[in-house]
Amino acid sequence: MNVKGIHHLSAMTGDVKVNYEFYTETLGMRLVKKTVNQDDTTAYHLFYGDERGNPGTELTFFDFPGIGPAKAGVSSISGTSLRVASDEALRFWEKRFEKLGVKHEAISEFAGRNVIFFEDPEGQQLALVSDENNTGVAAGTAWEQSPVPVAFAIIGLGPVRLTVRKPESTIAVLGLLGFRETSRVPALVEGQEDIVILQVGEGGSGAEVQIEPRNDIPVAQQGKGGVHHVAFRVEDEEEIMAWLDILNQFRLPNSGFVERYYFLSLYFREPNGILFELATDGPGFATDEPFETLGESLALPPFLESRRQAIEANLKPLDTSRK
Template sequence: MNLKGIHHVSAMTAKAKENYPFYTDILGLRLIKKTVNQDNPSVYHLFYGDEQGNPGTELTFFEIPHMAPNREGVSSISATSLRVPSNKALEFWLKRFDDYGVKHGEISERAGRLTLEFRDFETQRFFLVSDENDNGVKSGIPWDKSPVPTEFAITGLGPVQLTVRRTESTIRVLTDLLGFRLKNSFPSTIENQQPIMVFETGEGGSGAEIHLEERTDLKVQRLGRGGVHHVALRADNEDELYQWIEKINDARFQNSGFVDRFYFKSLYFREPNGILFEIATDGPGFATDEELEHLGESLALPPFLEPKRADIESILEPLDTNKKPY
């Protein structure tokens, strides 16, 4: 068994109506699925990605209206990276963020790559990361109807950063249980803190890295809007997922067991520092219940929720995603 990289990252938003234009009109991602939280179908679950919603490109949001702001801290997924094709693309995004009033830092090196830090409208922390010299897991394919030119477009998920108070137990989970390998480290920008460690899996590269940060100066995160709920890792297929379930049971981690999310199959477990991991299969994919050219335009429900459609639609605040191409 060999995890292939990052599958998706799921975060929290309080405002789907503002989330949707930020991630499509400003960041240029495609809304590939407008659905609901399967564990709480009274709220939206929005999926963004490349043109087909390929695994490794999916950024998702649970909407919890009136949710308090995220308080950053340890036991958290503290930053998500988004891949862009080149160093030149970062210069494009620097100007674009200025034009749209997006809070951002400056282009700087991080883990051997040029990056650009920014925050979304709910202060979620991101890095754009250049794929200029990346030779690992392939990126996704930009949507040709995006407002962002293809040569500068976001092509998928890059490294995900975990922040914990003590790294030992998380290192054991990453290496001994999940099969990640320590690649290198890079300096923290926070004074008197340890270097940030870089772990990789599968073919390696930007789409297969987890960065592990130790912080002794922070309280535990209080998850809220602008925070990340979990990170999912890629299993090739359902048979392999069942092997992971057996392995995680043997390691005596409490877990969800097999969960059918319709668009992929999953397992969830929480490691000792409180990070929630998901292992998800690459398929069946997001075109299972919608035509590829119309992904995300209508409310999609998995079969077990379809009989409750009228009730669900009566609760959800309407979100118009059936707009003409950019």
């Protein structure tokens, strides 16, 4: 009943056009689904990933025009990393970021891997992490039509950093999901406790959560450039329902079973207030679109299709067709 690794991260943007251009043109990820936030259909929900948005490769964004910037703090998903195949790929990205004016740091070592820390146009804290010596959960498959060469392409989600005031509470819930401590690394901020590294399932970058204890900052505020929630991989509906029973046994408030059409979900908050999701590996994003044209038009699950005209009328036009 252990989860298998990271499924996706969902973040927030205040400018969907800038967001789309950065993640597809600068980072070379594929937009695999242009749909809407099913809880607020006035907002886009964009899914970027590998060639078909395989589980473990998806970085998604809710579009909330006019939203204020996120403010860093505890009770937050404070760092998102993206996997590349090698140290050579990091050197490629360092030069690309310099050429394109992307705010970034030099290549460095963190938690046993070479990384580049960088920001997107709205200040989201990101990192590229090398798979040079990585083992465990397999990466995705690079999209051959990306503007980035296949050898250097982003191929999945890497470790996720959670910043919390009471690390033992979050660690306990992750332990319930099957995560185990594998190491500790020195704090990023002087005077704070070590960062606790946890992995689940086969382990490796695609199955790692890093718990950063902080007692010197306030509670984070969500906004553009911030992360809304992290989702972890489970196999199918049977496992979702089994996890629902477990969450109820441990009296963890939750959403109950949620049908998202492209996958099935179950949401709950851990004691430090961070929103977790369990999501199934399927059915996937090619359920209602051909592989060749994923993300080029607005896709709606069947239970929203009858409202298409009204939904489209409330969305700002976003051209995602590929020339």
